[in-house]
Amino acid sequence: MAFKSTTPDWQQFQQAAWQQWNQFIQQNPVTAASGFTQATSNPFEAFAEAVKGQLQGAGNTALPSIQIPPEKLQALQQEYLTQVTDLSRKEVEDLKSLFKGDRRFAGEVWSQNKFSAQTVALYQINTETLRKMVALVETDAKTRARLEFAVEQWLAAAAPANFMASNPEAQLQAIQSKGESIARSLQNILQDVRRGHISMTDETQFEVGRNIAITHGSVVFENEFFQLIEYTPTTDKVHEKPLLLVPPCINKYYILDLQPGNSFVEYAVAQGFRTFIVSWRNADQSLSEATWDDYIQNAAIRAIEAVQDITGAPTINALGFCVGGTILSTALAVLAARNKFPVDSATLLTTLVDFSDTGILDIFIDENMVRFRELQMGKKGLLPGQDLATTFSFLRPNELVWNYVVGNYLKGETPPPFDLLYWNSDGTNLPGPFYAWYLRNTYLENNLIKPGKLTIAGQKVDFNKIQASMYIYGSREDHIVPITGSYASTQVFQGKKRFVMGASGHIAGVINPPARKKRNYWVGKADAFPQDVNEWIEAATSVPGSWWPDWSDWLKAESGELVDAPKKPGKAGKYAVIEPAPGRYVKQRA
Numbered sequence: 001m002a003f004k005s006t007t008p009d010w011q012q013f014q015q016a017a018w019q020q021w022n023q024f025i026q027q028n029p030v031t032a033a034s035g036f037t038q039a040t041s042n043p044f045e046a047f048a049e050a051v052k053g054q055l056q057g058a059g060n061t062a063l064p065s066i067q068i069p070p071e072k073l074q075a076l077q078q079e080y081l082t083q084v085t086d087l088s089r090k091e092v093e094d095l096k097s098l099f100k101g102d103r104r105f106a107g108e109v110w111s112q113n114k115f116s117a118q119t120v121a122l123y124q125i126n127t128e129t130l131r132k133m134v135a136l137v138e139t140d141a142k143t144r145a146r147l148e149f150a151v152e153q154w155l156a157a158a159a160p161a162n163f164m165a166s167n168p169e170a171q172l173q174a175i176q177s178k179g180e181s182i183a184r185s186l187q188n189i190l191q192d193v194r195r196g197h198i199s200m201t202d203e204t205q206f207e208v209g210r211n212i213a214i215t216h217g218s219v220v221f222e223n224e225f226f227q228l229i230e231y232t233p234t235t236d237k238v239h240e241k242p243l244l245l246v247p248p249c250i251n252k253y254y255i256l257d258l259q260p261g262n263s264f265v266e267y268a269v270a271q272g273f274r275t276f277i278v279s280w281r282n283a284d285q286s287l288s289e290a291t292w293d294d295y296i297q298n299a300a301i302r303a304i305e306a307v308q309d310i311t312g313a314p315t316i317n318a319l320g321f322c323v324g325g326t327i328l329s330t331a332l333a334v335l336a337a338r339n340k341f342p343v344d345s346a347t348l349l350t351t352l353v354d355f356s357d358t359g360i361l362d363i364f365i366d367e368n369m370v371r372f373r374e375l376q377m378g379k380k381g382l383l384p385g386q387d388l389a390t391t392f393s394f395l396r397p398n399e400l401v402w403n404y405v406v407g408n409y410l411k412g413e414t415p416p417p418f419d420l421l422y423w424n425s426d427g428t429n430l431p432g433p434f435y436a437w438y439l440r441n442t443y444l445e446n447n448l449i450k451p452g453k454l455t456i457a458g459q460k461v462d463f464n465k466i467q468a469s470m471y472i473y474g475s476r477e478d479h480i481v482p483i484t485g486s487y488a489s490t491q492v493f494q495g496k497k498r499f500v501m502g503a504s505g506h507i508a509g510v511i512n513p514p515a516r517k518k519r520n521y522w523v524g525k526a527d528a529f530p531q532d533v534n535e536w537i538e539a540a541t542s543v544p545g546s547w548w549p550d551w552s553d554w555l556k557a558e559s560g561e562l563v564d565a566p567k568k569p570g571k572a573g574k575y576a577v578i579e580p581a582p583g584r585y586v587k588q589r590a
Helices: 008-027 043-057 070-087 092-096 114-136 141-158 168-176 180-195 264-270 292-311 323-337 359-364 367-377 385-393 397-410 419-424 432-444 483-487 533-539 548-557
Strands: 217-222 226-231 237-239 243-246 275-280 316-321 343-349 469-475 497-502 520-523 541-544 562-564
Touching: 070 114, 092 114, 114 141, 141 359, 141 397, 168 180, 180 397, 217 292, 226 292, 243 264, 243 292, 243 323, 264 275, 264 548, 275 292, 292 316, 292 323, 292 432, 316 323, 323 343, 343 548, 367 432, 385 397, 469 483, 469 548, 483 497, 483 533, 497 548
Parallel strands: 243 275, 243 316, 316 343, 343 469, 469 497
Antiparallel strands: 217 226, 226 275, 237 562, 497 520, 520 541
């Protein structure tokens, strides 16, 4: 929101503040830069101390070697001092050019006076200098990546927009509302303290089972790991091969069943697929010793068997999303080792099987970090859901953290209702042994793709033996599963496959209903999967709209004939209806 500085109190406040600031920066141009260089001969020493805790927190027992060539550092220092000294001589229009395009400072009030404009300009100079400093560092690639991450976290946190004293929009709002915005801010802070997380949406507008996760269905099986939901057909005929959806266990299943019109489940059912979904239990102390093997045998494989038992289908289709795709793929490898092939086709959405490239998440993973987690919870324990949620949010700090700090806590605003962000805040706990095994054997050692390396559920697994046809989807701007990582699955699975790349990120790229006519996706030549994803992208064709219809057409060809839709869910006996969807498990809060 842009504000106009028409309030006398506002103008007086800004004028007085600017006079003090101008006097200060003229007398102390270096220390005015938020203590960036502070009187030290090597400003990088101060910077290294600032990020040392983050580097060691990533698993290091000692700070890695970090050096900057002296002549390059000296040149950068001189450039920095010149820029800071010149600030007081620049007019507002000149200063605006330094932060043009940064939406955090897009409001008119930021450039209506020299005080605000200079504050932001100074922040931008610090930003560029720190980034240049990291670029000059001589160190190993992983340490550089960690430094870049630490710097970006610091820069995101230090933005003038994040503080009442330097945010003219928040100040003006407080004056114009006669303090009401401050009262609302305090109320928002108290509410979020009770919730244990920063609100990204108006959470009062959503309730699981009332206006989100409401596709009609029934829970037809449950054990200590999951509930199985069968959805009510909305077509007279359904394909004879049923479809099982395996969502990520680090989140609630309803990422695939958001509000009507934004639900992948709703769409799948409308396409004539007899659809089932795994609703993971939110782990508590009773699951504190559960392992990866447990989730493969007692969840993924058990769900496949249940769908076969209920439908009478000798083979089924399955879909896995993110970690759910890794779990599904592992289950198929275990079954293949048993010479069982109950899944004819598998869809993998933003899934890592080959963990050679894990993107920014790699900065958190090394031997010491994994060993710490193994000692902490490798035998027993729980990883709180909020820990993972916080980690993922800080991968995009400006959009998923500080944006809401400013809106909620400085301006007293309530964020608009958004079903996807409500889901994002509804985390799940993970069993410690499951999590520790996963870290070592995927992110750290990449053992899943090594034939015979791992014994899972009593079987030595080899992903090359999986025979299912594969529909593999990756999002081009995904920061959790990089496009190189999702594409790498084309090199692992040996059967018939199709790769599709969607626009946008990890979630927004996947949840893209056709009716919205948003974004686009890319398809390549059949059976052409070069090792380098960039070669595939160069040869790919862009198609406007959602990738969902492409997937539906592909899956229909894998799903057999149309048969009469079942009149009742489940099956008499051990698959009798337990309760209506969405069931109890999804409502358990972390």
